[in-house]
Amino acid sequence: SRAPEQFHHSSWTIEDGAPPDIWAIAQTADGFLWLGTGGGLYRFDGIRFEEIRPRVGKLPSRNITALLATPDGDLWLGFYNGQIARLRDGTLTRFGAANDSVDRLIRGPDGTIWAAFWRGPRHLARFDGARWHWIPADRRIVPGKLGSVVAAQDGTIWATTD
Template identity: 30%
Template sequence: MLRWFPHAPLVPLLLLFLAACGPSEPSPREGGVARRADESAPGTDSAEQISRYIRCIFQDRDGVLWFGTTTDGVVRYDGRSLEYFNASNGFGSDWVNAIAQDIMGDIWFATRDGAVRYDGNMFVRYTTKDGLASDHIWSLLVDRNGEVWFGTYEGVTRSDGGTFSPFPLPAADLSAHPYHEDAALVNAIVQDRSGAIWFATKGGAYRYTGTTLTRFSKSDGLCDDFVNTLLEDRDGRMWFGTQFGGLCSYDGNTFTAFTHTAWDGENIGTLYQDANGTLWIGERANGLCNYDTRDLRCFDATDGEGIRVVFCMLEDDQGRLWVGTGAGLYRYEGGQFVNMTKAQLL
C-alpha cells in the first residue's frame, strides 16, 4: 500500500560539544541477523526466491550484481545466470553482511566466518588468526586510499592489503540496556566527501579525520546513541538511522531531527539515496518510506510481502532500484515493488 503525506518541516536540534555513551541494534546471539521474531513474510514461497533473506546488494565494476544472504552465502548475477558461493563450495560462509571492491578490483565480503577476498579466480578467507578483531563482521568499507575497514562484533580492524591491525574504539556503556549485548559492535562504516571515516556504534557515532577521532552522542544533539546505519547525501549531510530515536542529519554544525506529520519512525535500519536525490528510509519490521525533501511516501507489506522488512537497497548502472528484504529480492519499477524470483531473473 502506497501512502503519501504532504510536506512537513524538519525540527532543528542544537549541537553541543560534549560526548557520552549509549546503545544500538538487537543482539545477533539469536542467529546473527539483528531482526525481530516477525521480520519475515510467512506467505512467501522461499523455493521461488534466490534466497529468503537478502542482507546486502553490490554491483562490481563489470556490472555484475552480488547478493549477500544469511543462509545461502553470496549469489552472483550477471544478467543471465545465478551462481551461488557458500560454505559448501569453497566460499567459507553461508552468511554475508556486506560487500565492497578494492582499488585492485578484488571483491571483499564481510561474513559471519571472517573476511573473504575474491580476485576473480579464487576466494581467500581471513580470520582472527590473521589479525581480525572478530570473525563475525557486520560492516565493511574500502576507503579512497585503498585501505579496507572491517566493523566487527569486537570493534574495528583495518587492512592495507598486507596486514590487519586494530583500530581502537571505546566499547559502549550498555548498563542502561542489560538485554543488549555486543558493546563493541560496529554497525556501519562510511567515508564522507572530506575523507573522514564515520563509524556507527551502540555508543554513538565516531568521526575519524586521519588524525582526530571525535565521538558524537545525544549530548551533542544526535537523536540517539544507538546508531544502526549511516548515509552521506549528495548535499554533504550525514544521516543517522538509530534504534530508539528515529532519524536525524548533521550538516557539520547542527544536528536536525527528521520529523513529519505522518512520521513516527523510531527504529531505522536502512538508509539509501537514489540518483534523483530521493531518500529511502527503512524502519525495522514497519515498512519503507521515501522522501524527496517535500513529500513523504510510505509502503508496507501490501505493496509486497518483503517490503515490511527491508535490509538493503541499490540502484544499478541501468537505473534499476533493487531491494533486499526478509522475503526475497525486489525491484522498484513504475512505482511498484516487484518480487524478483529465480524465474524472473533467468
C-alpha cells in the same frame, strides 16, 4: 535494456567454498569483493573464495560486521566486539573504538571515516586520522539503535534510528 534471463547468473554455496555467516561486503578498486563474516575476512575474485589473514598484525576478532573500501586501496573493518581496524598492503592497524558492535563504516566526501554502532551508550564516531571522536548525544542524535547511515555530497551525515 536486456531482460534478466539474457544475463549469466551464478551463485555460490558453502559447498562451493563460500564462507557462511556473511555480514558485510565491499568491493575494492582492483575488482575484488571482500566479505566480512562471522568466521573471518574473505576475498572473492569471481571464481574462488580465499580467507585473508594480515601479513602484519592480528584481527581483534574473526567476527567482522562492517567493511569499507576506500579509493586509496585501504579496507576498513568493523568488528562485533566494537573494534575497528584498517588493512593496508597486508598490514592491519587497529584504532580501538570498543563501544559495541560496529554496524557501518562510511566515508564522507572529504575522506573522513565515520563509524555507526548497534548498541551501547554512544552510536556515532568520526575518525580524525589517529583516533575516534564520539558525537555527543546533544548533537541532535535521537537515542536508539542507528539504522542506515550515509554521507551526503555536502558532508552532512544522515542517519535513521529505531
